[in-house]
Amino acid sequence: MKAIKLTREDRAVNFIAILLSALLLISTAYPLYYVLINSLNDGADAARGHIYFYPREFSLENYRMVFKQHFLITGLGMSVARTVIGTIAAVLVTALAAYALTKEQLKFRKLYLAMAIITMYFSGGLIPLYFVLHELHLLDHFLVYILPSLFTFFHCLLFMAFFRELPKELFESAHVDGANEWFIFFRIVIPLSMPVVATITLFVGVNYWNDYFVPTFFISKESLQTLPVILIRLLSLTEAQQQIQQYLGNHQSKVTMESLRYATLFVSILPITLLYPMVQRFFVKGMLVGSIKA
Incomplete structure (x- = not known):
């Protein structure tokens, strides 16, 4: 194949694009790298400042101290439990709902879609949500992390768009062979839909891991607090800082x-950061699935 000859304008555009991409990479990656090298440096030495490229006095004492704080370990465990259980449940429920809504013969299908679309633009607000959760006895309960977030219609639309692209002949042949809808969903639809499943899993998992709204307003038990809330308190509350300073x-x-x-x-931030490379090969394909139609 004959190579394409680049003009001077092409080279200039490529240089500018590469330069801007490099600057964007540095501006987004360096803050994370700065946190890492300072966390791996001796704390007393780091207080002198001027650590920009590598740890001046390497030390793991900061991390040892983190894992000695029982409330940090409890928060980390609660964040992991919430993210894993909540993500699996939300993806499963949303996928089931999307699969049902792609069936033209579903009774009241248009009504369900209309009701779901309304939730994308309007919500009851914080106070009505609080009263609903109170009546359901979900306040200060682990399930408050899971049940209110089981279904998101935007994610449902992504699933529906992907499911519509699957060959109808697969479903017809499966029905002829006597397969029911449950068998078709778990043995045919889900295995063929891994790109969109991975994409939605990433969206939901990041949201669960980073969320501090629910534990802030609906959780008062210390044992149920997640890591983002604990981190915010560690960074801002004087009382928490004094307790840790006294311990140190x-x-x-x-x-x-x-x-x-x-x-x-x-x-x-490390656990959720490590999740991206694992689903990267599915992510683009999952986001570009057809047109989104209700």
Whole structure:
């Protein structure tokens, strides 16, 4: 194949595009790298500042101190449990609803779609939601993390768009062979829909992991608090800072409050960051599935 000859204008455009991409990469990746190198540096030494490219005095004491704080470990475990259970449940429920809504013979299908579309533009607000959760006895309960977020219509639309692209002959042949809808959904539809499943899993998982709204307003038990809320308190509340500062002083550690923040922050973002490479090959295909039609 004959190579395409680039003009001077083409080279200039390519150079500008590469330069802008590099600047964007640096501006987005460096803050994360800065947190990492400061969390891996001795806390007392890091207080002197001027750490920009690599740890000046390497130390894992910050992370040891993080994992000695029982409330941080509890918050991390609660975040993991909420994210894993909530993501699996939400993806399954949304996929089931989308599969049903793609069936033209479903009774009241247009009514269900109209009701779901309304939820994309209007909500009852915080106070009505609080009263509903109170009446359902979900306040200060782990299920408040799961049940209210089981279904999102935007994700349902993505599933519906993907399901419509599957060959109808697969469903017809499966019905001829005597397969029921449950068998078709779990043994045919889901295995063929992994790109959109991975995409929705990423969306839902990131939302669950980063969410601090639900635990802030609907959870008062310390044992049910998630890591984002604990991190916010660690960064902002004077009482929490004083307790940790007293703990650090009693143990004669070189860890400072600032270095502990860096380590805690990196621990909180690492799990969800590692999820992206695992689903990257599905992500683009899952986002570009056909046109979204109700």
